[in-house]
Amino acid sequence: MSRVIKYGIVGIGRIGRSHASEMASYPGKFELVACADHAPDRLENLPKEFANAAKYASLEEMLKNDAVEMVTIATRHPDHVPMALQIMAAGKIAVVEKPVACSTAEMELLRQASAKHPGKLFFRHNRRFEAAFIKVRELCDSGLIGDVQYIKLYRSVGYCRRNDWMTMTEFFGGLLSNWGPHLIDQALCFLDSPVTEVWADVRRVISIGDGDDIFKIILRGANGRLADVEVAGCNAMPGREMEIIGSKGTIVFNGGPIIDVRYLDPATKLVSTKPHPENAGLAYGNFEEKLYFVEAKYQVPAISMSIIWAHLYDAVVNGVPFPITFDQAYNVVKVTEEAFAKSGFAAIKNFKSKV
Template sequence: MAGKIRVGIWGLGRAGNGMHIHELGLYPDMFEIVAGCDWDPARREAAAKKLPGRPVYEKGEELLKDPNVELVSVATRSPDHVKHAIQAVEAGKMVMVEKPMACRIEDALELQKVADANPGRVFVRHNRRFEAAFSHIREIIRSGKLGHIFEIKLCRHNYQWRADWQTILDCGGGQLLNWGPHLVDHALQFLECPVKELWSDLAIVASRGDAEDHVKIVFKGENGRVVDVEISGGASLGDPVYAVRGSRGTLMSWDEKRLKLKYLAPGYPECDTPASPGNPPLEGGFGGQVSPVWVEDDLGVAPSNGDQPEKIWKYLYKAIRCGEPYPITMAEAVEVVRVIDRVKKTPIRDVR
């Protein structure tokens, strides 16, 4: 099978209209948007201006009956993702499911069964797996220059009096289902092993709804590594987006554009002075006679594979048209939902 993949976008809000249309337009030799669909007249009108000459349907059934649609990009409200994805598969379409893949683990497992029964037809859009900074940092970790990685902290902070459906629990709102899938996926990738322990806290700080806008999750892997995730819509001053700490050095990034590293010079021996029960000297340091020799780097983010979030569509094309493995497995996507479902059981503290 060759040629462009013909896409119908189901859901034309901030994801479908604001992201999918733009991103697909970056790969005109691979994809063609042939239709759209949304129940909201204003959103249909806005999408029609971007998709002149192409049908923009009101009902999903109309989109699924369109024989020109080969792949349905599901970007409807979060609680509808699984239902709409399954409907699309049953209509003979391939599916790209926006995050969160599902709001509950039961629904994720149901979609996994459908995917297993229809191999090569269901894909999950965890696009931030391909963030440039995330990819570059993983390369640096693999290089070994930071030594044994024992702790990683991931943060996304702002302060916002948000008041749309994404702040209402019954609508599938909250940071856990909004930014959560991205950073939980990052955390599981950084952990590089099964989760041994997990602690979480949820709070409402600035949001106008009843869903959490502050999320704290601390993972501990079977390898002993700790990954600390913090997502907050109630933090007026933010922490570094990435902080990676290893036995030979540290990496930090405040803006995902530059990476700052401080690590022991390669080949420089670590201090081998044995610990002593005696008193330390009255003056000077505490680390013996050898002082560390540090290397400090200030790097622009530039992963060797050229990853960017929108590149997920290129990987999708290669999976469908070239038979290459899609880099986000259904099992990985289900595990993200499993963690989120577990954290959702944490009581929400209202600190407003």
């Protein structure tokens, strides 16, 4: 019989409940035995996954439950690191929801605690396992479009005057904190190289809260690749989600089940030629060669982002390296921090932790 990881959740809102439903899809691997939330109403009328979970008003109380081996953190953002430190100090596994930290200084605290409690810290960058992202990376790595030059990652969350706590800087809210970690993590994977330069614009347009609702970040890798990351909550006409430009073609993902690729036919021979200094012809182009392209469509694979829990199980139980390393998570926080600094947008104000 396989080992079952008995776990608890702190923070029983939308994200905490999604943790429970996702792990329920891996029967025999996880068992929800406890949950905690400081708001009494959050502990009432819970989904079926919580039927056998002991309920607590605080993380401290839940950590006294010896049956709890692992805790997933789904609370307000500035609580993530203090709670992870508490959980590890109690000898239990901490799974940190994004944003995994509000600063690189907080990440250094996690680094120290993780060194003291090895194998007890995991980060839930679940969009590392987004199906279209996985397939597009595979196509890039295949060499189909030649040398990757530009990576454009866009996401729109609609035109929405959002007004919950995730829009408030008091709680490290705003799109850069909420959605930024997802696409920054993907961008760093596509860059596959240390970041040498960060440019950013972060602003609030229509959000009810004082956090940002649109941002653009441009990252330059040491290998020359450029990543353009943009997320908007004020875009009434959203477009494509991914566009990868290579030396021999382009990959485009518009959302949905299909990825479009247009690339130079491998049979095409590029003519060795030079530019002409005399007057150009009256039409645009190069008339000394004709290029032939292949237009292909690739199916987005049937991969659920919840597979992150299967990877976590294998890491805890079987010692398989977890795909999201500490340094990778650190670099996401570092880019986020630098983007806020470069843009001049205030990331966080006046938070009082409930830890």
